[in-house]
Amino acid sequence: MRRVFTSLLTLLLTGALLLGGAALWWLNEPMALRLPAGSQVLDLEVEPGTRASGVAEAVVTSGAEVPALLLQTWFRLSGQAKQIKAGSYELVPGTTPRQLLSMLVRGEEALKSVTLVEGWTFAQVRQALLKAEQLTPDTQALEPNLIMEKLGKPGLHPEGRFFPDTYTYAKGASDLAVLKRAARAMDKRLDTAWALRSPDSPLKSPEQALILASIVEKETGKASDRAQIGGVFSNRLRIGMPLQTDPTVIYGLGAQFDGNLRKRDLQADTPYNTYTRTGLPPTPIAMPGKAALLAAVQPAPTKALYFVARGDGSSQFSANLDEHNRAVNKYIRGK
Structure with a gap:
């Protein structure tokens, strides 16, 4: 009898060891995936409140060739089934059941990204968001003023x-969420720049700093000239001289601008025509980056009041009109 019992116990232990070994092998064996044509990943959506059984079914439905019951059992035996997070995930070839659970518990969602470029206008930002992969266009049917209201900035011009930065988001996220992050980032950057402003800055408020920074951003062809350009505009503001900057005129023309800035455009008085009006325009004209913000509040010390493009991206700076006219003849007229 004792021998029979010992034999049975040995068989049971051997079976348990074999079963444990098989389970360990399965947990670390890459799952077979039925990838869609032209894709290298499987998309997996886990809805909020989904139980372990539902998550396992979703994995199988997405294209993973694995028994749903076995996957569900693994989730529960791990003790982490209730820690699985809802979200959008991507399964790549080589993913094991153990790696899958770790990804779901950590909430390692498949993220997409959209880049907002320095110098872009709000219209260009909206186009980029519309084209962004798997970003829900919740704001596309809204007027700019309504968008700003939803961002908690009612009455504020969006420009x-x-x-400008690269923003990541989960698949299906709202474009409004991206705009909120970008708006908070600009508020933070502007506050930081304003706190660092030069004591002799002619700017009276963070708003003015943002406007000037947007002009500096649009006027800068070479990064090393940026602070010098900020110095020219600061000098003009101090003495009440018109800024005379083409980008503001172009912005004021809007859709009427056909790529050719004419003399009549420079003479037509509008709130954005810095040839006919002194001071800053009423709003920014584009998104300035960090360097442009700093150039606006910490301009290079210079006596220059003029600059002209050299044709290679850099600018020639002049302290008086005679010098400037000579520079224009050399770099623009080729005389």
Whole structure:
């Protein structure tokens, strides 16, 4: 009898060891995936409140060739089933059941990204968001003033209010969420720049700093000239001289601008025509980056009041009109 019992116990232990070994092998064996044509990943959506069984079914439905019951059992035996997070995930070839659970518990969602470029206008930002992969266009049917209301900035013009950067988001996220992050980032960057302003800055408020930074951004062809350009405009503001900058005129023309800035455009008085009006325009004209913000509040010390493009991206700076006219003849007229 004792021998029979010992034999049975041995068989049970051997079976348990074999079963444990098989389970360990399965947990670390890459799952077979039925990838869609032209894709290298499987998309997996886990809805909020989904139980372990539902998550396992979703994995199988997405295209993973694995028994749903076995996957569900693994989730529960791990003790982490209730820690699985809802979200959008991507399964790549080589993913094991153990790696899958770790990804779901950590909430390692498949992220997409959209880049907002320095110098872009709000219209260009909206186009980029519309084209962004798997970003829900919740704001596309809204007028700019309604968008700003939803961002908690009612009555504020949207131009220049978003910081140019690359923003990541989960699949299906709202474009409004991206705009909120970009707006908060700009507020933070502007506050930081304003706190660092030069004591002799002619700017009276962070708003003016943002406007000037947007002009500096649009006028800068070479990064090393940026602070010098900020110095020219600061000098003009101090003495009440018109800024005389083409980008503001172009912005004021809007859709009427056909790529050719004419003399009549420079003479037509509008709030954005800095040839006919002194001071800053009423709003920013584009999104300035960090360097442009700093150039606006910490301009290079210079006596220059003029600059002209050399044709290679850099600018020639002049302290008086005679010098400037000579520079224009040399670099623009080729005389």
